[in-house]
Amino acid sequence: MIEIIAFDADDTLWENESLYHKAKDELARILSPYQEPDWVSRKLDEIEVSNLQFYGYGLKSFTLSMIETAAEAVYGKIEAHTISAILEIAKRMLSAEVVLLDHTEQALAQLSPDYDLMLVTKGDLYEQQRKISRSGIDYCFKMIEVVAEKTPAIYLDILKKHHIEVERFLMVGNSLRSDILPIVAIGGRAVYIPNENTWFHEVPEQEDVEGVEYDELEHLGQLPEYMAALERALD
């Protein structure tokens, strides 16, 4: 029987990647006097991934990568207000309202009487805590974990810390790489809810997913019914 349902946050409970898409488009526009939009988009992707080893995930990392893209986009000099405009994008994103996905509130309300709900989110501690407290749904979660990476070892640490056996645990998320594969690897259950905006870096190679057992739902609104069916099957 499942007793704890853990949720990823960004693009599982609330919108996130769409903000990054908008920021990317805005960067391309800001740098259009220097480079084609395609060049900017490609270069930013490349710099972001290569900077993960230095900066980790999150909006500050993304902003430093936008600045690095700008420095590479120009030959010679860059307008100071171009730099300021990029910093403004970051501050606007950090102050943006948290927009819950459809079904989020209802699904949490339906599940919380029967399960202990947990939030497991990857990224920048300060930024994620800010979003959690502004989301208006933080009270639904009995446990909240912000982690730097979502690896099998880190999930095992979380389970150990909260004295949870993996058989009692189910993880829900939009990233096969971060929310599904590591949980299945440690013998747990996972429910994949794809989001059209998932960051390309979160999409694993096809061969890493082949044969991996997990269930897929279209949206979070289907989770309560899925849980009911699962409990009947496990009974």
Next chain:
Amino acid sequence: MIEIIAFDADDTLWENESLYHKAKDELARILSPYQEPDWVSRKLDEIEVSNLQFYGYGLKSFTLSMIETAAEAVYGKIEAHTISAILEIAKRMLSAEVVLLDHTEQALAQLSPDYDLMLVTKGDLYEQQRKISRSGIDYCFKMIEVVAEKTPAIYLDILKKHHIEVERFLMVGNSLRSDILPIVAIGGRAVYIPNENTWFHEVPEQEDVEGVEYDELEHLGQLPEYMAALERALD
């Protein structure tokens, strides 16, 4: 009787602020074609503090503030390689070796047979975890907590999570604001070990410290003897 000793990390166990001082000097040098060093230093301080609300603590925040300082330092255009040079400072700092302060290793070795040691560090999750794992002393700590802020409420959460009564807990650190005042506020014991490089933002107003009870040591090497004396006094 004290059972758990918690340590701050940056500038308590290892050097940190000195890296920021060097970076600040380097920024002043990089921006010297545009502004006086004093202007750069003052402006950076100002921008850093005003950016805390957006970015929180840590090296990525500091780097974004250096970039913002650069954008304000110039009128009109800035050399792209000036921006690149600032980003290089950040990457060098993030890759820098962790330099333990004198006495750190010895004090931890002397204390760890008799106490459960905990690390409580504020800042960027990814960055702090990287430093902890590179420090070579992570195995000394039974518990490690990276937090976004060090407030009385957050210390209470940590104590609750680990089922620690405040009477059994002692906190050691170099920041009156983050390591000493909040612990005394929740009825706990704290040992202050000043560090000449402590960031000005960590220094509280004089009136906030008046009448507050804590002990002060010159360096971490004195802590084992201090603990022995404290245990005799509490006995």
